[in-house]
Amino acid sequence: KMEDFVLKVLNECSIEACEEVGLEGxxxxxxxxxxxxxLNGCFESCTWKLLDEIPVREQFQSGRCWMYxxxxxxxxxxxxxxxxxxxxxxxxxxIDNLQFSTSYLVFYEKxxxxxxxxxxxxxxxxxxxxxxxxxYLIRIGPVRDGSDWNVFCRLIEKYGIVPESIAPDLxxxxxxxxxxxxxxxxVREHFIKIRQLIDSSxxxxxDPEIQKYQIHALKDIYRVLIAHLGVPIQEFTLDSNExxxxxxxxxxxNSNASHSMTPVDYFHTLTHERMKLSNYCVIINDNRRLFHxxxxxxxxxxxxxxxxxxxxxxx
Numbered sequence: 583k584m585e586d587f588v589l590k591v592l593n594e595c596s597i598e599a600c601e602e603v604g605l606e607g608x609x610x611x612x613x614x615x616x617x618x619x620x621l622n623g624c625f626e627s628c629t630w631k632l633l634d635e636i637p638v639r640e641q642f643q644s645g646r647c648w649m650y651x652x653x654x655x656x657x658x659x660x661x662x663x664x665x666x667x668x669x670x671x672x673x674x675x676x677i678d679n680l681q682f683s684t685s686y687l688v689f690y691e692k693x694x695x696x697x698x699x700x701x702x703x704x705x706x707x708x709x710x711x712x713x714x715x716x717x718y719l720i721r722i723g724p725v726r727d728g729s730d731w732n733v734f735c736r737l738i739e740k741y742g743i744v745p746e747s748i749a750p751d752l753x754x755x756x757x758x759x760x761x762x763x764x765x766x767x768x769v770r771e772h773f774i775k776i777r778q779l780i781d782s783s784x785x786x787x788x789d790p791e792i793q794k795y796q797i798h799a800l801k802d803i804y805r806v807l808i809a810h811l812g813v814p815i816q817e818f819t820l821d822s823n824e825x826x827x828x829x830x831x832x833x834x835x836n837s838n839a840s841h842s843m844t845p846v847d848y849f850h851t852l853t854h855e856r857m858k859l860s861n862y863c864v865i866i867n868d869n870r871r872l873f874h875x876x877x878x879x880x881x882x883x884x885x886x887x888x889x890x891x892x893x894x895x896x897x
Contacts, residue, residue, distance in 0.1 A: 636661075636677065642756040645727025646684050649691075652734035653682045653743070659857050660831060672830050679823050683749035686845065689807050689814045690741045691733070692725050692761075696769050696803040699724035700796045702881055703776040704787045711777070719881065720773060725765045727758055730879075735859040742845030743852075748818050754810040761810050768806060772799035817844050828852065 636657055639650045657680045661673070702719050709716050754761040772795075779795060780787060820828065820841045828835040832854040843851065871877065 641684075642751075644688075644756060644758045646688070646755070648729050648731075648734060649684045649687055652731065652738070653684070656682070656738075656743075656853075656857070660852065663831075663856050676827065676830060679827055681746040682743045683746045685752050685755040685811065686744045686749040686815060687737055687741070688755050688758075689811050690737055691729065692765055692807055693800070693803060694733075694737070695725040696765065697796075697800055699769050699773055700776060700799055703773040704780070704792060704796070707777050707780040707787055711774075715881075720770055723762065723766045724769045724773070726762060731862070731864045735862075738849060738859055740846075742847070742849040744815050744818060744845045744848065745824055747821070747823070749815055752811060764806060764810070765803065768803060772802070775799070815845065817842055818848075 636654055639654075641647055641650060660680065661676060699719070702724075706713070706716050706719065711717075776792065776795060776799070779792060786792075820843070825835075825837045825841065828841075828851050829837040831852050834854070835851060866877070
């Protein structure tokens, strides 16, 4: 398990070296030779060889590198789960056909970032508009490209994945400049409006009217996304290639039946409960920070806000 592996690495590293690096930043951080050998063996025998087999993808003029990295991690794990257990023909079929859509994820990534921005507007409404934090939240581009592993995990767990053949690259996912410009302008307008509503009406930040406006603002962003990216896929029917993939990866899959499934169902069918993304974490090596510590990014663009909000595509 990843959790045990992380603890093993941390516990057997030199605590003195950790403290020295964390406080002094001189880089004298040494891993026990036995652990180093184990790490190198793990990566060399499995990870790098499998990653070398996965074709490099082109993100064009967009900031989707983190999505491709996350999707390649899923693909690598699916290949690793059958390492030396499937014939070369099936293995090559998996490498060639396990292609997941980033266009599908971009839609929900932008929607969730907008939702988080509206949440931030409420949480910082007690601060002046000139406050450095408020200025930063407005200025940075609330729905700019780029994110991290934690956001990727939440997106997959909440929205699933779809084959690239079902949701191929689009003009506005290959070049996100216009999409981001439009979204950032609209999100900033709603951000200011939320603050004005709270200031002018003496409503508390938990008042139903404020939440009602947040829903209204989020629906506006939803419509902008549809105009640029189309209506996101809710359900799709597996073609012959997808059925073959599911048959190879999931022994309980019945390839003779007609299968229509949601993106979340598709993810669970492929992984067949072999992979839980929340079991994995990001390990950082930052000389400015103390080791043996869990960190989170305050006001990071997460998917926690409006978790139970379902927007009807007809709204």
